[in-house]
Amino acid sequence: MSFQNNPAFSIAEARKRGHDIYEILYTSWGVVGNPATYGDVSFPNASTANNGPVVSIPTSIAGLMIGPRSTVDRAWVTYSLQLEPGRPVPAPTVTDRVRRLSVDSPLLYTIAAAKGKIASSQANPPDAFLSQYQNGLFYVMAALNPQEADAGFKYSYDMTTSQASRAAQQETTVLPTLIKKSSGAGNQTFGFDANVGGTIFMPPTLHLIAFLKAPQVVPPSKRFPLITSGNYTLSGAVVAEQCVAQIPIFGRKRVVVSSYAAVSGGDATSTLRCAVVRAINQSDNFVYEDSSQTVTTSNGSCQISLDNPCADYLMVYANGVSGAAINGRWSVSAYD
Amino acid sequence: MRTVTIPAVGSSEPAIVHQAADRTMRVVINNIGGTLVFLAHNTSDFNEDNVAPSETFQLRVDQMVVIVLAPTQTIVAMARGAGGEISIAVSEALSKEWLSS
Numbered sequence A: 001m002s003f004q005n006n007p008a009f010s011i012a013e014a015r016k017r018g019h020d021i022y023e024i025l026y027t028s029w030g031v032v033g034n035p036a037t038y039g040d041v042s043f044p045n046a047s048t049a050n051n052g053p054v055v056s057i058p059t060s061i062a063g064l065m066i067g068p069r070s071t072v073d074r075a076w077v078t079y080s081l082q083l084e085p086g087r088p089v090p091a092p093t094v095t096d097r098v099r100r101l102s103v104d105s106p107l108l109y110t111i112a113a114a115k116g117k118i119a120s121s122q123a124n125p126p127d128a129f130l131s132q133y134q135n136g137l138f139y140v141m142a143a144l145n146p147q148e149a150d151a152g153f154k155y156s157y158d159m160t161t162s163q164a165s166r167a168a169q170q171e172t173t174v175l176p177t178l179i180k181k182s183s184g185a186g187n188q189t190f191g192f193d194a195n196v197g198g199t200i201f202m203p204p205t206l207h208l209i210a211f212l213k214a215p216q217v218v219p220p221s222k223r224f225p226l227i228t229s230g231n232y233t234l235s236g237a238v239v240a241e242q243c244v245a246q247i248p249i250f251g252r253k254r255v256v257v258s259s260y261a262a263v264s265g266g267d268a269t270s271t272l273r274c275a276v277v278r279a280i281n282q283s284d285n286f287v288y289e290d291s292s293q294t295v296t297t298s299n300g301s302c303q304i305s306l307d308n309p310c311a312d313y314l315m316v317y318a319n320g321v322s323g324a325a326i327n328g329r330w331s332v333s334a335y336d
Numbered sequence B: 001m002r003t004v005t006i007p008a009v010g011s012s013e014p015a016i017v018h019q020a021a022d023r024t025m026r027v028v029i030n031n032i033g034g035t036l037v038f039l040a041h042n043t044s045d046f047n048e049d050n051v052a053p054s055e056t057f058q059l060r061v062d063q064m065v066v067i068v069l070a071p072t073q074t075i076v077a078m079a080r081g082a083g084g085e086i087s088i089a090v091s092e093a094l095s096k097e098w099l100s101s
Helices: A013-014 A128-134 B096-100
Strands: A021-026 A063-066 A074-078 A099-102 A140-142 A206-211 A226-234 A241-248 A256-265 A269-275 A289-297 A300-307 A313-319 A326-335 B002-006 B015-020 B027-033 B038-042 B058-059 B064-069 B074-079 B084-092
Touching: A013 A021, A063 A074, A063 A099, A063 A313, A128 A140, A206 A256, A226 A241, A241 A326, A269 A300, A269 A326, A289 B084, B002 B015, B002 B074, B015 B027, B015 B084, B058 B064, B064 B074, B064 B084, B074 B084
Parallel strands: none
Antiparallel strands: A021 A206, A063 A206, A074 A099, A074 A140, A226 A326, A241 A313, A256 A300, A256 A326, A269 A289, A269 A313, B002 B084, B015 B074, B027 B064, B027 B084, B038 B058, B038 B074
16 A cells, blocks of 8 residues: 655646555644744645745545544644535535544544635634635644634634633644642743753644545554653752643653652752643633642652643643752653 | 546536447446546536536446447536546447348
8 A cells, every 4th residue: 555655746647646544743733833933834835924825635534543643633624615615605504514533533424525624824814624614625623613712712613602601622733831830929931941951842743634536444543652851950159949841741641650860969859740631722711721740859760750741732840959960850740 | 438527517518428420339438537427428528617517327337338329329427526538449230241141
């Protein structure tokens, strides 16, 4: 069976060569930065600061699934309604027709494409809900609406209910710029920390498999195991808790964190704390960490197991010790 | 034998898959694209907007069909979405040599 994982081919070119599938890999899926650029919130990139709008996926496909290399577990798919934009007239009641793609729910039916592009910009980023309603083009998106929504969550199934009474799903995997920490005051950001030598920020990866032909069997829903590790150093001048690793564990059922910390200066102890980020959405004020477990170690190793944490991100923190340098290492294993 | 790209309904005129000349022809049609393909003998079988083709033969993804064309008869096609594609093989259905024996 031939297969396609060379991004130099377009889907249409892969089909002309008789390939069975077309693979798409985004290694910073849903990372918009600050200020936001929206380059990695849709496939094809619908809007970036540099290259402007790009046409939608031009070819209908027989199915779509999240592939094993993915670390995110969900995405939003718009498709052709096979009506011209603006049809029928008068417009029907606005209905949410965006398809939800998750690891456990591959789309095993034709996803129709149409020719066109959404005219979005930095000021008006790609919006799956409106794109589907107004254009009906084939895109895969990292959120129903990746734009920051200060007042709450945009777009639910009920468009008329007031914002205050709405209990909408948080339909996004776009990383927020700030997270309220679960331990102590302050916020945590995604990205590298200047106070820590060797911070690891692992951005979300999206791996899509587009079936160019009808799949012969129902594909397995498990992702490839996520195994990673790193080292960190904290100088004696760093006392407060520091984030040493940020790992995307979207929907992983079992997560084990192991750590070893060598604290110079004898009896001092360092604390390892794991927290998880749940309910990611675009509004900074709504994203909280949930503390999971804390262990104290002194020149030794420790292990934290998270059984079905139902979370999107794992945050690993280590405490600095006044006057004592800490050399630590950690590893994370996560399985579907 | 050839492969034909099929336009989506509502986008343009149907693609002509094959037109038989003065003899009966056998056409094997394999849907190698990712979307449903509608087959018809006449362009007029697709309605005015080319949107709701009820007078057509529908060929699902990865399905193959053999259609025999009478002399001068035509097959035209449209796809449900963009990027429809079929592969066809055409041969004479009833050879004149066989008929005359």
